[in-house]
Amino acid sequence: MLKIISTTFALLILPVAALAQEELVIPTEMCRDYFFVPIVVSAQDGRPASDADRTLWLIYDTGASRTHIDPDSIARVANMDVSDVDSVNITNATMGPLDINRLPARLSQLDHLTVGLGREIDGILGYTFFRDFLMTLDYATGTIRLTEGELPRPDNETVFSTRGPGVRPFLQVDIDGRTRRLLIDSGAGGTPLAVQNLDRYNLTETPRPVGASIRFSRIEYRDGGRLAGNARIGPHVFEQPLIESLPETEIIGGMMMRHFTWTFDLENDRVRIERIDSGGPIPMDAEVTHGLALRPTPGRTITIDAILPGSAAAGAGLAEGDVLTHFDGLPVAERGCGVARGEPIPDAITVRRQGENTDISLPLVTLVD
Secondary structure, three states, X not given: OOOEEEEOOOOOOOOHHHHHOOOEEEOOEEEOOEEEEEXXXXXXXXXXXXXXXXXXXXXXXXXXXXXXXXXXXHHHHHOOOOOOOOEEEEOOEEEOOEEEOOEEEEEOOOXXXXXXXXXXXXXXXXXXXXXXXXXXXXOOOOEEEEEOOOOOOOOOOOEEEOOOOXXXXXXXXXXXXXEEEEEEOOOOOOOOEEEOOHHHOOEOOOOEEEEEEXXXXXXXXXXXXXXXXXXXXXXXXXXXXXXXXXXOOOXXXXXXXXXXXXXXXXXXXXXXXXXXXXXXOEOOOOEEEOOEEEEEEOOOEEEEEEEOOOOHHHHOOOOOXXXXXXXXXXXXXXXXXOOOOOOOOOOEEEEEEOXXXXXXXXXXXXXXX
């Protein structure tokens, strides 16, 4: 049985008008197609603390069935020892204009996600948190909006069923004539389509290693390529999209989701999808990478697990086991989100090998045209 504690704070009262307004806008921050949402907990025991000291930044993840928070982050905002605790129940906190009366969360070490993304991550906010609202993920403006009401019945043109196994949202996608039901995963920011059994699909070229994804407890290495045909969600056509291998649940990732505004009716298992741009098939950018499969390691550094064939890294004098300490002079855990969508690719990296630090130039390479 999980142990449960409550982080109890002074209640922050909001004006009634703020809660009764037609739309609530959550003050999100975007980072590489991830929606970061702030949870501000009230100071306890009268201790002085700034909002920054009491703010948890969580990635909103439609692919997560539950909420996870790093124990160090809980210790910071709650000023308490949680070393022997498995779960917490956050009460009397706020998310912008929204009061949080109860948020159960599992404690999970998330330093590896912080290192992988290059920005501090305090937690993962599970899909069902906004179950009492119509919830919109607006990739064009980088905002989450909440309203009351419900979506109409699915017509498979604008409104679609999200029913699938468990509580997470799934969507029917036609992939070059194969109909699949894929998880809508806003927590997979750098992923296009990801499927099992990639060899069943007709690609423009033989699949090749394209990178690795950081999961809670492991690294997933992925092959990928460009689909010879098209993928379709209702009337929306993706022209020869990128597609990657995945050993478990098949997903629609952030590289696909960024083209739409998504409004979820969690109570009725529905979603409304609206194109951000207009007209014609949706093209997908080429797969551009530094060519390294990276694994976060203690000390907030990154170890090179593999060097992808055909990448710039393959001829840059790097070796498996090298430790990356800096990207463009910034510590790897503090390199930030860059100024554009997608992974900011460094011009230079600092690696440590046998106690020696070396700066290496690392140009871009296109793995999948």
